[in-house]
Amino acid sequence: MRNIDLVIIGGGPAGMSAAVSAYNSGIKDILILDREPRLGGILQQCIHNGFGLHRFKEELTGPEYSWKYEQMVNELKIPVMLGTMVLDVTEDKIITAMNEENGVFQIQAKAVVMAMGCRERSRGALNIAGMRPAGIYTAGAAQKFVNIKGYLPGKKVVILGSGDIGLIMARRMTLEGAKVITVCELMPYSGGLTRNIVQCLNDFDIPLKLSHTVVKIHGKERVEGVTIAKVDKSLKPIMETAEYIECDTLLLSCGLIPENELSKGASITLDRVTGGAVVDQRRETDKKGIFACGNVLHVHDLVDYVSEEAEIAGKGAAEYIQNDGFNKNCDIKMTLGDCVRYTVPQHITSNENDVKIYFRVSDVHKDVTVEAKDGDEVIFSRKKQRVAPGEMESILIKSDVLKNIKSGAITVGVKLNG
Amino acid sequence: MYDVVIIGAGVVGGFIARELSRYKLNICLLEKENDVAMGASRANSGIVHAGFDALTGTKKAEFNVLGAKIMKRVTDELGVKYKNNGSLVVAYSEEELPTLQKLYERGVANGVENLQIIDKAKLLELEPNLTDSAVAALYAPTAGIVCPYELTIAAVGNAMDNGAELKLDFDVKSIRRNGDFYEISSENETVECKYLVNAAGVHSDNIAALIGDTSFNVTARKGEYLLLDKEFGTMASHTIFRCPTSMGKGILVSPTVDGNLILGPTSVNIDDKDNNETTPEGLSEIMSKTLAVMPKAPLRSVITSFCGVRAVPSTGDFIIEKAADGFVNCAGIESPGLSSAPAIAPYVVELLKGMGLSLEENESFNPIRKPAHLFREMSMEDKNKVIAENPKYGKVVCRCETVTEGEIVEAIHTNPKATSVDAIKRRTRSGMGRCQGGFCAPTVVEILARELDIPFEAVTKSGGNSIINYGRIK
Numbered sequence: 001m002r003n004i005d006l007v008i009i010g011g012g013p014a015g016m017s018a019a020v021s022a023y024n025s026g027i028k029d030i031l032i033l034d035r036e037p038r039l040g041g042i043l044q045q046c047i048h049n050g051f052g053l054h055r056f057k058e059e060l061t062g063p064e065y066s067w068k069y070e071q072m073v074n075e076l077k078i079p080v081m082l083g084t085m086v087l088d089v090t091e092d093k094i095i096t097a098m099n100e101e102n103g104v105f106q107i108q109a110k111a112v113v114m115a116m117g118c119r120e121r122s123r124g125a126l127n128i129a130g131m132r133p134a135g136i137y138t139a140g141a142a143q144k145f146v147n148i149k150g151y152l153p154g155k156k157v158v159i160l161g162s163g164d165i166g167l168i169m170a171r172r173m174t175l176e177g178a179k180v181i182t183v184c185e186l187m188p189y190s191g192g193l194t195r196n197i198v199q200c201l202n203d204f205d206i207p208l209k210l211s212h213t214v215v216k217i218h219g220k221e222r223v224e225g226v227t228i229a230k231v232d233k234s235l236k237p238i239m240e241t242a243e244y245i246e247c248d249t250l251l252l253s254c255g256l257i258p259e260n261e262l263s264k265g266a267s268i269t270l271d272r273v274t275g276g277a278v279v280d281q282r283r284e285t286d287k288k289g290i291f292a293c294g295n296v297l298h299v300h301d302l303v304d305y306v307s308e309e310a311e312i313a314g315k316g317a318a319e320y321i322q323n324d325g326f327n328k329n330c331d332i333k334m335t336l337g338d339c340v341r342y343t344v345p346q347h348i349t350s351n352e353n354d355v356k357i358y359f360r361v362s363d364v365h366k367d368v369t370v371e372a373k374d375g376d377e378v379i380f381s382r383k384k385q386r387v388a389p390g391e392m393e394s395i396l397i398k399s400d401v402l403k404n405i406k407s408g409a410i411t412v413g414v415k416l417n418g
Numbered sequence: 419m420y421d422v423v424i425i426g427a428g429v430v431g432g433f434i435a436r437e438l439s440r441y442k443l444n445i446c447l448l449e450k451e452n453d454v455a456m457g458a459s460r461a462n463s464g465i466v467h468a469g470f471d472a473l474t475g476t477k478k479a480e481f482n483v484l485g486a487k488i489m490k491r492v493t494d495e496l497g498v499k500y501k502n503n504g505s506l507v508v509a510y511s512e513e514e515l516p517t518l519q520k521l522y523e524r525g526v527a528n529g530v531e532n533l534q535i536i537d538k539a540k541l542l543e544l545e546p547n548l549t550d551s552a553v554a555a556l557y558a559p560t561a562g563i564v565c566p567y568e569l570t571i572a573a574v575g576n577a578m579d580n581g582a583e584l585k586l587d588f589d590v591k592s593i594r595r596n597g598d599f600y601e602i603s604s605e606n607e608t609v610e611c612k613y614l615v616n617a618a619g620v621h622s623d624n625i626a627a628l629i630g631d632t633s634f635n636v637t638a639r640k641g642e643y644l645l646l647d648k649e650f651g652t653m654a655s656h657t658i659f660r661c662p663t664s665m666g667k668g669i670l671v672s673p674t675v676d677g678n679l680i681l682g683p684t685s686v687n688i689d690d691k692d693n694n695e696t697t698p699e700g701l702s703e704i705m706s707k708t709l710a711v712m713p714k715a716p717l718r719s720v721i722t723s724f725c726g727v728r729a730v731p732s733t734g735d736f737i738i739e740k741a742a743d744g745f746v747n748c749a750g751i752e753s754p755g756l757s758s759a760p761a762i763a764p765y766v767v768e769l770l771k772g773m774g775l776s777l778e779e780n781e782s783f784n785p786i787r788k789p790a791h792l793f794r795e796m797s798m799e800d801k802n803k804v805i806a807e808n809p810k811y812g813k814v815v816c817r818c819e820t821v822t823e824g825e826i827v828e829a830i831h832t833n834p835k836a837t838s839v840d841a842i843k844r845r846t847r848s849g850m851g852r853c854q855g856g857f858c859a860p861t862v863v864e865i866l867a868r869e870l871d872i873p874f875e876a877v878t879k880s881g882g883n884s885i886i887n888y889g890r891i892k
């Protein structure tokens with residue numbers, strides 16, 4: 001069995017940033033493993049632009065953003081094994097992987113960064129009734145057909161879900177000559193970024209039907225149509241509003257699920273809401289020396305935030321290896337206040353540094369105050385014009401505030417003004 | 419000219435073909451779909467019933483008990499997974515206890531071994547996730563589970579390895595008696611045979627009618643299912659039925675051999691015999707009935723739903739008999755048809771023998787088929803030997819089920835050969851996992867195109883017009 005200081009599982013933007021950050025923090029014995037034949041993860045198929053505005057102050061496509069990190073990885077000569085599937089990770093940081101060249105092999109790592117990304121919710125998980133013809137794809141699979149393989153998976157398209165990949169694919173399929181008839185969104189608001197709704201739907205006159213869902217799929221061999229219906233407040237279809245739409249393709253963009261099968265194998269505790277690991281401010285999971293970052297930890301809307309988070313994880317992993325563990329001087333729990341679905345990190349184990357808390361709200365609200373409280377005492381407060389579930393929020397808690405937490409917990413909530 | 423033609427490549431037709439391939443005979447299976455196991459044998463509960471359900475003295479009872487007894491041996495030969503997990507019929511009130519007793523007595527009369535009625539304490543010990551309102555159960559340790567399409571594919575494959583032929587996309591439209599033989603035609607092809615077996619499942623009455631036999635009919639009754647993520651495959655370890663009441667049969671909760679949890683089926687008669695669509699009502703019925711018996715069932719973790727169609731015979735029993743000279747019906751094989759198929763086959767061969775078919779032993783007959791999932795069960799050392807010889811086994815295509823390119827290529831070149839994405843899925847489990855092919859489908863399409871030497875856009879999901887792509891982008 002080989003010994004390696006730091007093994008990074010996943011070579012997408014999260015894995016690459018974590019590697020670069022760990023290297024810059026002084027750890028040189030690193031290995032990145034990825035199952036794909038190239039680095040970059042899902043970014044390789046995101047050929048639209050809109051990446052890197054925060055990080056590089058310029059608008060890049062997915063592959064361009066990825067290339068910036070690939071170059072850093074190359075320059076630092078960080079070893080990468082591609083086409084390599086990690087089959088198992090243990091609590092003790094033994095990694096079992098497989099590829100064509102080396103067969104099945106094992107590595108003992110001192111620290112591990114989990115950066116496996118996420119997958120899309122499938123039809124089965126959505127429980128849509130009807131036939132099982134060809135022509136039903138997740139938006140990401142359709143994206144792969146078009147952008148990587150160069151084939152058109154549909155001509156008359158209905159999209160269920162207004163997640164970002166669905167919106168991007170509405171535009172992409174239209175540009176390729178397909179007719180996108182409508183986008184149905186179960187919720188009364190879109191799950192995607194506002195800029196994508198404008199640039200991908202409005203600019204192409206594609207209607208977005210909020211509070212609508214697909215109740216049935218028709219067609220024996222290939223999709224021939226779908227029945228859509230409005231939903232009531234409890235999200236149940238109102239069958240009187242059912243409407244048949246003729247189409248040959250149904251694309252699903254109904255949310256992403258972090259791919260935590262390996263984390264489960266390592267008995268890492270997961271957060272029920274995020275679907276990712278429960279972590280502290282260093283992005284360390286409850287298994288010592290195993291870190292998580294990127295979409296495997298929680299689903300991000302912007303890759304810039306992924307890189308930021310991965311740097312924290314990479315640095316944490318380097319420190320862990322150098323110091324043989326951490327000096328944890330507190331354990332402050334993050335608890336959920338009004339309108340907040342989750343926070344990352346879920347707890348804070350050191351008050352030596354400022355900590356940025358990321359969170360998502362559960363509904364769209366205008367004119368609000370974001371608040372963090374220690375018991376009844378407000379320790380952070382900021383007004384915002386608008387918050388939406390599709391856009392991640394963050395607040396910074398200063399180190400001196402952390403040092404004075406009395407209740408042992410910080411509650412993040414959103415207060416509606418007016 | 420074939421000696422025997424079998425119409426229908428379901429589990430029944432498949433086992434009959436395999437049984438016949440023990441002899442020096444020209445055998446052909448005709449199947450209207452683009453793959454084998456596309457009827458009831460594709461979508462059912464996968465339960466090897468113990469045999470207490472059917473009325474004593476019926477063919478159902480006889481073949482079920484016998485089939486269950488030989489299932490272990492047969493699945494070993496065919497390299498198919500089988501688990502003897504035992505079944506429980508659970509009573510949820512005192513009023514249901516007499517029914518349990520009746521089932522127990524019937525089972526004993528049918529020859530089911532080791533049946534016992536167990537009390538609540540024992541029951542909850544066996545199945546701790548069951549609702550507390552359970553009172554007792556009939557425990558059948560001889561029951562088991564198999565994957566129905568895996569079993570069918572293996573039976574047909576083994577028959578083919580031993581010389582039988584398979585014609586797919588052959589929808590039998592007419593049968594003509596011509597002197598001593600039969601002419602069987604689809605729209606564009608005709609084959610001839612001396613003996614003809616009708617194993618056309620839900621369509622077996624239509625096939626019988628083609629030779630003028632209208633002595634029975636077959637009603638289509640659909641059954642919908644939900645399949646849960648492997649993470650919850652251990653929520654139940656036995657197959658759990660609900661004691662039948664005046665309110666109906668209830669649904670079952672069972673692990674599958676592949677480690678998922680299966681819930682279903684519903685039971686609704688339908689007119690269109692090929693209508694295997696799931697319905698919102700059906701899926702919600704399964705959910706509510708599951709929660710009634712297993713309150714903690716993780717219904718959030720559904721990975722797919724599907725629907726099978728039962729072939730319910732008007733006679734109430736399997737119809738396995740000579741219907742005309744050289745013609746045998748094997749019709750209306752509803753549940754427990756999967757459990758019974760390995761026992762039905764030798765009986766049909768005996769019938770044919772009685773009708774004059776001469777059986778000369780085929781010395782080269784090999785009952786053993788290499789398991790489809792051999793690679794994933796290997797030790798690390800053995801895997802490395804295989805990968806060193808063929809690196810494609812080191813390349814994972816389906817990440818949810820860890821299926822390698824080597825296994826996919828093998829499925830394309832092993833009898834009965836896979837020619838579509840769904841056919842690959844049924845043979846290798848690629849795309850069967852939690853992402854349901856979201857990631858691997860494009861790669862599987864690519865491998866199929868390469869191995870079959872056809873254009874990318876000619877690859878289908880399941881044959882016919884089920885195209886996946888409309889050609890190159892602009």
Ligand SMILES: Cc1cc2nc3c(=O)[nH]c(=O)nc-3n(C[C@H](O)[C@H](O)[C@H](O)COP(=O)(O)OP(=O)(O)OC[C@H]3O[C@@H](n4cnc5c(N)ncnc54)[C@H](O)[C@@H]3O)c2cc1C
Nearest residue numbers: 426428430450457458459463465590619641754755756757
């Ligand atoms: C919902 C459900 C649950 C069940 N659960 C169980 C269980 O748990 N345990 C158990 O033992 N049994 C179970 N069964 C029963 C079992 O599935 C069937 O008894 C068995 O699969 C029947 O096999 P078959 O070969 O007769 O029919 P099928 O599998 O339907 O095969 C018939 C084949 O004939 C072909 N065919 C039809 N017409 C033509 C034509 N004109 N030309 C050419 N080909 C034709 C069809 O395409 C099909 O492939 C269940 C059935 C259902 C539907």
